Amino acid sequence: MKVLGIIYLCIASVVCQTTVERLVADGRFTTLVSYVTKAGLVGTLNNGTFTIFAPTDAAFNKLDAATKTALENDNSLLKDALLYHVISGNVPSSAASNELKITMANGKDARINIYSHSGNNVVTIQGNVISQFDLNASNGIIHVIDSVMLAPTGDIVDYVSGNSELSTLLSLVVQANLTTALKGDALTLFAPSNAAFAKLSQAQVNDITGNAAKLAAVLTYHVVGSTQYSAGLYQKEHLSPLNSNDDLVIHFTHHHTDVKVENALVTSPDIGVANGVVHIVDHVLIPHADPIVG
Known part of the structure; x- marks a missing residue:
């Protein structure tokens, strides 16, 4: 009965899915999943503990044609761009603080901002709104963002x-x-x-x-x-x-x-x-x- 209970829990909560499996099952991240596959990152993201800031299909649709073409034609550039959306380890929303800089998996920093006041109430990473927090998976956490992040190249x-x-x-x-x-x-x-x-x-x-x-x-x-x-x-x-x-x-x-x-x-x-x-x-x-x- 204990084993059956664990199986039921996995099916009911989707927490037994890896981060990539959860992205696939969700349906909002088909472009992200295809790019992760193209860049050869599926195995990496399935075999460690990661936090992913996941752009939706609508987020990728905001990219200009030149940027999309560059990403699709240069696998090294694509991989670097995708790793800018990933942090090693579990980073839940409760760990966020205003002006917090976090080092992404490609070695570059991204900035968290919390705007909580009467006129607005949003949390951003590199200015991109985090629209949904803390989608748990068996090997990490997913936060949904409304735009694709591009790493800054200088101050x-x-x-x-x-x-x-x-x-x-x-x-x-x-x-x-x-x-x-x-x-x-x-x-x-x-x-x-x-x-x-x-x-x-x-x-x-x-x-x-x-x-x-x-x-x-x-x-x-x-x-x-x-x-x-x-x-x-x-x-x-x-x-x-x-x-x-x-x-x-x-x-x-x-x-x-x-x-x-x-x-x-x-x-x-x-x-x-x-x-x-x-x-x-x-x-x-x-x-x-x-x-x-x-």
């Missing part, structure tokens, strides 16, 4: 340096001696594009760049001392920038399809970097408490 300064559309911002950051500050951990940069700076008059540019204190005040007004992915933002949220004289206020427009920080539209959101996140904006942000630019 904020590396990203700004490598983006030609942010060359004006980079030159001003260097001029203001803020590169070290932007290499700190858990930061959000609202990065004005070159086009955003071009909207300022020459007199405004001269006023900002001609005074070291003003330049630093404007630039640090674009940096928040916590990781703020768009999934955690809410209407009329006040964020505290490194320039602590004033807050940044978040606005959602067009039925929540667009995000603005003050008067600046976020044109490229959620660019994950090793020390936080970058959002590209279309206006230069000016502190209200010290209106440097008219």
Whole structure:
């Protein structure tokens, strides 16, 4: 009778399935399972204890065609990308904490953020919402995520340096001696594009760049001392920038399809970097408490 009870428990609870078997049985992860098979990872994931952050089929459908093609044509790249969704050992939701960085199976870090407040209540990993937690299997745990994670290749300064559309911002950051500050951990940069700076008059540019204190005040007004992915933002949220004289206020427009920080539209959101996140904006942000630019 004891043996029959154990068999019944396995059938009823699906806990006797491995993580891969559970993914197969679920039905929402056909793309993930096919990629795991293609990359030769089925045996690995079935013969150890792992936590998997599992993107659904809908998550893979969000990937652009070029990224999909690259993954499907390069098995080494595919394997590395899949292992960025895996942690060795059991990591339940109860182990999560805000700004926790965890080392994934490919050796790169991913950041957990917990946004729990009146305007929102979500948990993300690298900005991707964890929509379901703690699906137990015989050799680990599965957490469901709504997007495919791509590992960051550098920090904020590396990203700004490598983006030609942010060359004006980079030159001003260097001029203001803020590169070290932007290499700190858990930061959000609202990065004005070159086009955003071009909207300022020459007199405004001269006023900002001609005074070291003003330049630093404007630039640090674009940096928040916590990781703020768009999934955690809410209407009329006040964020505290490194320039602590004033807050940044978040606005959602067009039925929540667009995000603005003050008067600046976020044109490229959620660019994950090793020390936080970058959002590209279309206006230069000016502190209200010290209106440097008219």
